[in-house]
Amino acid sequence: MAETNYDIVIIGGGPGGYNAAIRAGQLGLRAACVEMRVTLGGTCLNVGCMPSKALLHASDLFAQASGEFATLGIDVAPKLNLPQMMKQKSESVGALTKGIEFLFKKNKVDWIRGAGKITGPGKVEVTAEDGAVTTLSARNIVIATGSEPASLPGVAVDQTRIVDSTGALSLPEVPGHLVVIGAGIIGLELGSVWRRLGAKVTVVEFLDRITPGMDSELAKAFQRALTKQGMVFKLGAKVTGATASKKGVALTCEPVAGGGAETLDADYVLLAIGRRPFTDNLGLETVGVETDKRGFIPTDHFRTSADGVWAIGDVILGPMLAHKAEEDAVACVELIAGKYAHVDYNLVPNVVYTAPEVAWVGKTEEQLKAEGRAYKAGKFPFTANSRAKINHETEGFVKVLADAVTDEVLGVHMMGPQVSEMIGEYCVAMAFRAASEDIARTCHPHPTRSEALRQAAMGVEGWTMQA
Ligand code: FAD
Ligand code: NAI
DSSP states (O other), rough: OOEEEHHHHEOOOOOHHHHHHHHHHHHOEEEEEOOOOOSSSSSHHHSHHHHHHHHHHHHHHHHHHTTHHTTTTOOOOOOOOOHHHHHHHHHHHHHHHHHHHHHHTTTEEEEEEEEEEEEEETTEEETTTTOOEEEOOOOOEEOOOOEEEETTTTTTOOOOSSHHHHHHHHHHOOEEEEEOOOOHHHHHHHHHHHHTOOOOOEEOEEEEEEEESSSSSHHHHHHHHHTTTOOEEOOOOEEEEEEEEEOEEEEEEEESSOOEEEEEESEEEEEOOOEOOTTTTOHHHHTOOOOOOTTTOOBTBBOOTTTTTOOOGSSSOOOOOHHHHHHHHHHHHHHHHTTOOOOGGGGGOOOEESSSSEEEEEEHHHHHHHHHOOOEEEEEEEGGHHHHHHTTTOOOOOEEEEEETBBEEEEEEEEEEEGGGHHHHHHHHHTTTBHHHHTTTHHHHHHHTHHHHHHHHHHHHOOOOOO
């Protein structure tokens, strides 16, 4: 049995793990990354961010070709080639995961293939697919094992008729009727993919609103936009069971507030009610790494309750997002290397990659009210933005929330065309603690959608100009 010594051994090769490994390599630390999948990249590259965005992009173009193109004077009759759509998705994912392998080589990171288990202080045992065991020694162990879909009693995921997000990325056909359980980000993104390709989509949500955590004005506008596209919402509804047969699924639900139960007949059901931290068979108990009631590993600047063991990404508290895992990774490794580092979770942006897209950063109006903080709001609709108008993409708005006294930007919430590419401007501004007036007095190119960012900031002091 070979024993190998490292400065840092990272368990998990997702955005948390691979970024930690690469940063460690850049800082001259001898690093190994243990990953049990056959490819690097974790949930995000293999079965999350990237394949979902590949399908969102392709299905958006299909929907545009089926409708909006005609408005622009382009008459086409698109025909769906689902196997090709899936193939291009897999090819893109393959190229991306190979890219991480290349970066590992470039930064002298060893990829140790297999399942990692902590067996004692500074010891990680790796069991390869063929059963071979290797023991690694490290001064620092970083847990980056990510998360997995949460389950729901009475709804057994079989990845055939009742699927989680992984199954929904590879359905063999366009469902006649797809029932989505959970009006969160996964349900609405993947629900949109199949809706655009022709499925009837019904979303069953426990709460009386969609996308909890999103500013409620934004969430209402978002729900209206999706409803206009034909998505059907059953809010305040509790799923009580789902029975799969060869042909479909009978799903029973009832109003949370009480009332009669009903049965929905679906071809497929997507269960998307959140994700839970993944720490199965990790040996946390051997070194005394504590977890909380929900299974997350509590950390203090990424330090766990055990000396020399750190944790980052989805497995710790905070938004379960790839770019947050990446921030954690860099900060954690820099702390290990003796540098100063921190992550401001208030400045982690959120994006929903539907059409229109939704993006936000900082505090919602509800949060500011709950904190008793006085704020001013400026809002600008895309109907008044010239670029959006000429492109026939006028749905949505930008809302800027600024401190009533200092004018510091506290939160920005937007829905509209490609707002995913625009939110970064406000992330930078907020990182530099900009006032809304700083944005309002910064020249933006014309005609662009980004002018809406400036106009909304101008709106904070009531001098919006474009119409
Ligand atoms: P993961 O990416 O989950 O990686 C953990 C890795 O650890 C896995 O590869 C796993 O195999 C490995 N592992 C676990 N245990 C062991 C062990 N004992 N030994 C060896 N290896 C182990 N986020 C965004 O920011 N933008 C998006 O657009 C987005 N889209 C998403 C779409 C979907 C459908 C899903 C499911 C998620 C999406 N996310 C998105 C969330 C994002 O994927 C996660 O936040 C991110 O992957 C978390 O990174 P991580 O490194 O913490 O964990
Ligand atoms: P989510 O937390 O975003 O939404 C889950 C939804 O399910 C909530 O609205 C919740 O109220 C509802 N719910 C919970 N229990 C329910 C029940 N029993 N019946 C009906 N509804 C129920 O979780 P989701 O969509 O699974 O996504 C998980 C995470 O993955 C996200 O929070 C996000 O961090 C990440 N993600 C990010 C993406 C992005 O950045 N674009 C894309 C996809 C996922």
